[in-house]
Amino acid sequence: VDASGQSGMLMNRLGLRVWDPLLDKGAIWTYWQGAYRDTGRDEGATMVLQTTDRKGWFWYIPLHDDRLSVGIVRPFDDLFKGRGPHEKTYQEEVELCPAVKQRIAGAGRVTGYFATKDYSYRSTQPSGDGWVLIGDAFGFLDPLYSSGVLLALRSGEFAADAVVEGLAKGDTSGKQLGKWGPGFNRGVDRMRRLVCEYYDGFSFGNFVKNFPELRGTVTDLLIGDLFTDKVDKVWKPMESL
DSSP states (O other), rough: BOGGGGGHHHHHHOOOOOSSOOOOOEEEEEEEOOOOOOGGGGOOOOEOOOOETTEEEEEEEEEEETTEEEEEEHHHHHHHOOOHHHHHHHHHHHTHHHHHHHHHHHTTEOOOOEEEESSOEESOOSTTTTEEGGGGGOOOOOOOGGHHHHHHHHHHHHHHHHHHHHHHHHHOOOOHHTTTHHHHHHHHHHHHHHHHHHHHOOOOOHHHHHHHHHHHHHHHHHTOOOOOOGGGGHHHHHHOO
């Protein structure tokens, strides 16, 4: 069971990684201490804050010890080509997002800057004879809707069931160990479509206003109810806007 994360031990060795051609994004992030955070039940809430040019967005994630992870996501070329050092680019992006600038104004940075490039990818197959991929070792999706932990855990659950079943009947073939792959990929594709809709300018507020009866279904999708066909009723109405 390969749970090696984004290093993708087997994926790289076997040449299985395919980068997503539409989600060619990059990210630069750092950690702050003492930045603003909401109070009460919203104190630990993750926020998505769009830049004024609508080409990028910041994640704003409260952590323990009064620390926050704050990172910018933007198309790869916009973020890394001709922009200079990561620190300079990050500060320029903060200037494009007054909401972030205001929240970190009184904070201190406690780490350096980190960057990742072209980070949406998937393996061409989830398994082979005697091995199976789970979590980021199988694929990673743009983190706009914070779906990473959900997808990692669900792939682990699905793979574990397939492994247990396979060992019980003496079958550790790729077909057995990866029998969950098609259904899991359909779920990932549903979340991927929501991500792509956002980057294309889709407005959830406008959608719910026009289709109030689908509010619950949209909420189900966003909180991770991805592995059931019942949620697919939202796609046709989305295409009509």
